[in-house]
Amino acid sequence: MTAVSRPPRPSAKGRGIPEATVARLPVYLRALTSLAEQGTATVSSDALATAAGVTSAKLRKDLSYLGSYGTRGVGYDVDYLVYQVSRELGLTQAWPVVIVGAGSLGHALARYGGFASRGFRVAALLDADETRVGQQVDGLVVRHVDALQDVVDAEAVAIGVIATPAAAAQQVADHLVAAGVTSILNFAPVLISVPEGVDVRKVDLAVELQILAFHEQRKARGGAPTHLSVAVPEPEPASGPVPAPEPEAVGR
Amino acid sequence: MTAVSRPPRPSAKGRGIPEATVARLPVYLRALTSLAEQGTATVSSDALATAAGVTSAKLRKDLSYLGSYGTRGVGYDVDYLVYQVSRELGLTQAWPVVIVGAGSLGHALARYGGFASRGFRVAALLDADETRVGQQVDGLVVRHVDALQDVVDAEAVAIGVIATPAAAAQQVADHLVAAGVTSILNFAPVLISVPEGVDVRKVDLAVELQILAFHEQRKARGGAPTHLSVAVPEPEPASGPVPAPEPEAVGR
DNA sequence: TAATGTGAAGCTTTTCACAGCC
DNA sequence: GGCTGTGAAAAGCTTCACATTA
Numbered sequence: 269m270t271a272v273s274r275p276p277r278p279s280a281k282g283r284g285i286p287e288a289t290v291a292r293l294p295v296y297l298r299a300l301t302s303l304a305e306q307g308t309a310t311v312s313s314d315a316l317a318t319a320a321g322v323t324s325a326k327l328r329k330d331l332s333y334l335g336s337y338g339t340r341g342v343g344y345d346v347d348y349l350v351y352q353v354s355r356e357l358g359l360t361q362a363w364p365v366v367i368v369g370a371g372s373l374g375h376a377l378a379r380y381g382g383f384a385s386r387g388f389r390v391a392a393l394l395d396a397d398e399t400r401v402g403q404q405v406d407g408l409v410v411r412h413v414d415a416l417q418d419v420v421d422a423e424a425v426a427i428g429v430i431a432t433p434a435a436a437a438q439q440v441a442d443h444l445v446a447a448g449v450t451s452i453l454n455f456a457p458v459l460i461s462v463p464e465g466v467d468v469r470k471v472d473l474a475v476e477l478q479i480l481a482f483h484e485q486r487k488a489r490g491g492a493p494t495h496l497s498v499a500v501p502e503p504e505p506a507s508g509p510v511p512a513p514e515p516e517a518v519g520r
Numbered sequence: 521m522t523a524v525s526r527p528p529r530p531s532a533k534g535r536g537i538p539e540a541t542v543a544r545l546p547v548y549l550r551a552l553t554s555l556a557e558q559g560t561a562t563v564s565s566d567a568l569a570t571a572a573g574v575t576s577a578k579l580r581k582d583l584s585y586l587g588s589y590g591t592r593g594v595g596y597d598v599d600y601l602v603y604q605v606s607r608e609l610g611l612t613q614a615w616p617v618v619i620v621g622a623g624s625l626g627h628a629l630a631r632y633g634g635f636a637s638r639g640f641r642v643a644a645l646l647d648a649d650e651t652r653v654g655q656q657v658d659g660l661v662v663r664h665v666d667a668l669q670d671v672v673d674a675e676a677v678a679i680g681v682i683a684t685p686a687a688a689a690q691q692v693a694d695h696l697v698a699a700g701v702t703s704i705l706n707f708a709p710v711l712i713s714v715p716e717g718v719d720v721r722k723v724d725l726a727v728e729l730q731i732l733a734f735h736e737q738r739k740a741r742g743g744a745p746t747h748l749s750v751a752v753p754e755p756e757p758a759s760g761p762v763p764a765p766e767p768e769a770v771g772r
Numbered sequence: 773t774a775a776t777g778t779g780a781a782g783c784t785t786t787t788c789a790c791a792g793c794c
Numbered sequence: 795g796g797c798t799g800t801g802a803a804a805a806g807c808t809t810c811a812c813a814t815t816a
Contacts, residue, residue: 538806538807539806540807540808541807575808575809577808577809577810578807578808578809581807581808591815592814592815592816593815593816594816
């Protein structure tokens with residue numbers, strides 16, 4: 269079985285914040301930061317939930333895993349909650365991050381402003397292609413991927429981002445792990461396998477679009493969204509494994 | 521209450537594929553496509569599950585929502601399953617997509633190869649900045665965002681991608697919706713609100729990194745991952761809403 | 773015999789609704 | 795009076811384990 273992502277067992281019985289909650293904390297943090305910038309001092313669970321796009325019950329339950337940071341009858345102190353959520357997420361320091369792959373995606377990531385403002389710092393932008401090495405990207409110089417170990421050692425990098433083509437992703441992941449990186453954000457459209465103890469998260473543009481397409485198709489049922497077929501090969505059921513005739517009433 | 525994303529009620533009782541399953545279908549499709557390219561004709565749930573990074577039980581359960589496309593004692597016909605999953609996702613046609621925002625992210629998205637090969641086609645790359653209009657990106661010419669309505673009408677675009685700065689995102693979303701787009705993939709780090717019936721999915725780089733940071737921090741507990749503090753403001757509990765002294769044994 | 777398809781059990785997440793506190 | 799914090803119920807998702815079938 270391929271080892272991939274291992275969210276530290278959510279239900280470590282009692283202790284531990286549910287994974288679903290962890291995934292929403294960054295959203296709350298962004299909403300809170302925005303409120304703080306607008307000068308809002310206090311916010312109710314209702315108002316914050318609206319700003320974050322969740323229900324107030326969910327928000328309160330989520331925050332309750334961190335502790336009791338609100339005041340009944342009043343709400344939450346924005347600055348204080350920003351601090352608590354940041355601390356919980358481990359953002360009391362700027363994490364150095366190494367990006368491997370200086371193609372257009374790597375460039376875009378390196379130039380992404382939300383990086384610096386939200387707890388991260390690009391320690392290096394690396395590429396295996398000599399023609400890209402030396403390129404200047406937003407004050408950063410593309411270095412050869414051979415420098416990976418040096419970068420990780422010098423800056424105690426724990427998080428790596430893979431922005432290479434799919435074909436190179438596994439090898440890059442191996443290098444990252446070997447160099448000591450223990451968390452990886454993978455933009456390559458391929459499953460990478462890593463040893464126990466290394467976390468991997470995946471972002472796949474096509475997957476997101478395909479999920480949208482699924483729902484879009486259901487809305488449009490009948491009204492063709494485009495003109496004609498283009499993508500998929502043939503409907504041919506191959507040799508003979510097709511039991512059901514027409515796949516309609518799919519039901520359980 | 522802000523209307524945001526509305527996954528067509530997963531549990532429409534009996535009918536309908538669970539949202540969690542829908543989100544994995546694209547992953548299965550990618551694994552299947554890869555197997556097909558390698559010339560594999562038949563695959564067991566075990567092998568496919570490994571290739572997709574899930575358990576075989578989950579895979580079988582997921583596929584069972586689509587119908588009975590396997591053969592007991594044998595497995596699944598790869599080509600046939602590719603077709604069935606594609607059809608379920610609505611990928612029997614190439615969906616035209618409009619990208620708004622021709623900054624480095626917009627460029628990267630427009631040049632993303634996985635786009636064309638996985639069911640989508642960039643109908644247009646738009647930007648509000650006149651200095652970007654006319655730029656050539658991979659055979660595509662950046663057009664002014666005023667052309668949005670024309671593009672949507674001419675190519676029956678249903679899906680839009682927002683790759684603008686956060687400040688412009690809501691306005692762009694409004695324009696997309698007004699033009700007739702009913703599915704939006706939002707890369708801007710801000711919550712956009714849209715009317716009922718429009719689906720929104722979000723991709724936020726910083727959120728993904730922050731989730732990784734959370735787990736990374738837990739692993740490293742004790743071993744400082746970097747040198748010192750940089751990001752967050754002050755620990756000051758503000759005026760007086762702090763009930764708990766030290767936030768440690770958070771437990772329920 | 774080998775591997776799918778699926779009820780049923782177990783777990784996680786969400787929602788409800790209200791006691792408790794400011 | 796208003797709003798948080800949280801048990802309890804409901805819904806959703808995953809895993810188990812095995813009857814079923816080619």
